Amino acid sequence: MDRTTPNPPSARTTPTARQGKSRLARSIVNSQLLISAALLAFAVVVFVVRPSAYQVPLFFACLLLVFILTGVALLVDWNPRRKRWAVALPVLDIFAILGMREAEPQLGVGLLLVLPVIWMARNYRLSGAISAVALSTALLWTSRIIKGDPLSILDFGAQVLLPMTLAFLATTTYATSRRSQSQRELLRQQSALVESALVRARKQERLLDEVLNAVEFGVVAFDRHGVATLQNNAHQQSLRDFGAPRAAVIHPSIYQPDGITLYDDTTRPYARAVAGEEFENIVFWVGAPGEERAAFSATSRQVSTVDGTPDGGVVVLRDVTTELEAVRARENLASSVSHELRTPLTSIIGFLELAVDSPELTDETRRMLEIAARNSERMLGLVTDLLQTASDKDGSLTLSTSRCDIAELARQAVESAQLSAEQRGLTLKTMLDQTAVTAADPFRVRQVIDNLLNNAVKYNRTGGSITVAVLADETTVRVDVTDTGVGVSPDDLAHLFDRFFRTGSARSSAIVGTGLGLGISRDIAKLHGGSLSVTSEVGVGSTFSLLLPATPELPATPEAS
Ligand code: ADP
Numbered sequence: 001m002d003r004t005t006p007n008p009p010s011a012r013t014t015p016t017a018r019q020g021k022s023r024l025a026r027s028i029v030n031s032q033l034l035i036s037a038a039l040l041a042f043a044v045v046v047f048v049v050r051p052s053a054y055q056v057p058l059f060f061a062c063l064l065l066v067f068i069l070t071g072v073a074l075l076v077d078w079n080p081r082r083k084r085w086a087v088a089l090p091v092l093d094i095f096a097i098l099g100m101r102e103a104e105p106q107l108g109v110g111l112l113l114v115l116p117v118i119w120m121a122r123n124y125r126l127s128g129a130i131s132a133v134a135l136s137t138a139l140l141w142t143s144r145i146i147k148g149d150p151l152s153i154l155d156f157g158a159q160v161l162l163p164m165t166l167a168f169l170a171t172t173t174y175a176t177s178r179r180s181q182s183q184r185e186l187l188r189q190q191s192a193l194v195e196s197a198l199v200r201a202r203k204q205e206r207l208l209d210e211v212l213n214a215v216e217f218g219v220v221a222f223d224r225h226g227v228a229t230l231q232n233n234a235h236q237q238s239l240r241d242f243g244a245p246r247a248a249v250i251h252p253s254i255y256q257p258d259g260i261t262l263y264d265d266t267t268r269p270y271a272r273a274v275a276g277e278e279f280e281n282i283v284f285w286v287g288a289p290g291e292e293r294a295a296f297s298a299t300s301r302q303v304s305t306v307d308g309t310p311d312g313g314v315v316v317l318r319d320v321t322t323e324l325e326a327v328r329a330r331e332n333l334a335s336s337v338s339h340e341l342r343t344p345l346t347s348i349i350g351f352l353e354l355a356v357d358s359p360e361l362t363d364e365t366r367r368m369l370e371i372a373a374r375n376s377e378r379m380l381g382l383v384t385d386l387l388q389t390a391s392d393k394d395g396s397l398t399l400s401t402s403r404c405d406i407a408e409l410a411r412q413a414v415e416s417a418q419l420s421a422e423q424r425g426l427t428l429k430t431m432l433d434q435t436a437v438t439a440a441d442p443f444r445v446r447q448v449i450d451n452l453l454n455n456a457v458k459y460n461r462t463g464g465s466i467t468v469a470v471l472a473d474e475t476t477v478r479v480d481v482t483d484t485g486v487g488v489s490p491d492d493l494a495h496l497f498d499r500f501f502r503t504g505s506a507r508s509s510a511i512v513g514t515g516l517g518l519g520i521s522r523d524i525a526k527l528h529g530g531s532l533s534v535t536s537e538v539g540v541g542s543t544f545s546l547l548l549p550a551t552p553e554l555p556a557t558p559e560a561s
Helices: 008-049 050-053 057-075 078-104 107-121 125-147 156-214 233-241 271-274 321-356 363-392 406-423 442-458 502-507 518-525
Strands: 219-220 227-229 281-287 294-304 310-319 402-405 427-432 438-440 465-470 476-483 531-539 541-549
Touching: 008 050, 008 057, 008 078, 050 057, 050 156, 057 078, 078 227, 107 125, 107 156, 107 271, 107 531, 125 156, 219 233, 219 271, 219 476, 233 294, 271 281, 271 310, 281 402, 321 363, 363 442, 402 406, 402 442, 406 427, 406 438, 406 442, 406 476, 438 442, 438 502, 438 541, 442 465, 442 476, 442 518, 442 541, 502 531, 518 531, 518 541
Parallel strands: 427 465
Antiparallel strands: 219 227, 219 310, 281 294, 294 310, 402 438, 465 476, 476 541, 531 541
16 A cells, blocks of 8 residues: 555655755845844934944945845845755845944944854854854954054953854854754654655545445444434445435334334434444345335444544444345245145055054065154155245244153153164163153154254264263253264354254254254254254264253244244
């Protein structure tokens, strides 16, 4: 990024040079104007109090010289290359002032020497300060020496104190100008830094704009008062597509995930984000039922200043219409296909059971029919799962509870799984409490334990083991199914109970499955007021734990979320 940033020093070269030039010219002209103004005032006073001074040619010529020098200062283009020639101005001013002093010593014009001395000390640093004081002193003393006047106590002020005053002034001016020079330099550097930071910030802002407008998801940002400060093209487009008024920043009416119930003003995702809430993937529909619609998944994040003060936030909207429609289509398909399959399958199983009981069968034929019956039963199980899942989304899973012994249910489930476990070379162990009685739906609890056991067999390694433990205390009845199988990675664990989810290894293996069993099992556990959880380690194995309340208070309205 630094490479693409315009080089700030070169960008500054021209304006700085221009500023330097004008500052120099201003300083030269101002200094000379100051001297000529002082001399003008002096000339007026002299004209009043001692007009005869103008008859002294040296006095008049020197006075004139100062005004000529002022004219030169005004006319010359003082660029940095001519800077050193400008030194001639204060030097000649010194000569002129001392010339006037020579012509009219009583007028005290020598005091005006302070002006060119200050000028030189300020503009030509140490060398300027020393030269100005040295030149003034030398000229003062030279004239005295040429005239052959001895230094008297009366003249002490002019010959000694004046040069000392000039030296003091030159030193202070030099020190002050040095300090202000370094402050100016500091300021210049700081302003260069600010300038380059500004350039970078603008560049990043442009980049952010480009990115935000290129992405397909909608973005709306708002400040701490809830006023929208930014919205990208995708969001504006979605507003236009659904007929939102021109100035709108959010969809005027949005529907809950059922697509029918309207969100009210306080519970709609944008309002919740403005109220300071952070959330993930809240689904809403826009467009009235029966008309063209789209579904969005909203995620909100709060933004804060560097000191942590809340400073608004941002809502990101992802169009999930296609995904939701695909899920709905899949559920509809699963529902209708499984419904259509159940009836013929039940009939096949019935006839196979009748056929197996026929006395005329050879052992070989009976064995083949038994295999067919077993596989048909399995198929019916899968179809039942599918059908249940398709209908469960409406919350139609219901319980028929009675007093039931979970340890006994587990024992029966282990017995049924014995054969398939042996076929895979697995050892089945049990640790069952004598009784673990609670109020539950025995059919559904058995369904859960069967599912956990089937999985423990399916996703185990040859020669592994499965342990089923039932533990009961006053408050809970717990069923643990532990296997020594492939295990589940932490990433997959988060989705294990999602409908139709299967781990990558399960999908790529020949193991048959729909990814529905665990989701249904968890719903059954929740309906009982309990839970189904899992701990697992890849390559070591998994433990699924079904927890049921021992004195259950079953929910009045079953919910199967
Ligand atoms: P299915 O077994 O029909 O695929 P489930 O809902 O019972 O569906 O299981 C979902 C997924 O969880 C399985 O596909 C499998 O990837 C993983 N899984 C379930 N039980 C186990 C287990 N005991 N060990 C390892 N993975 C498991």
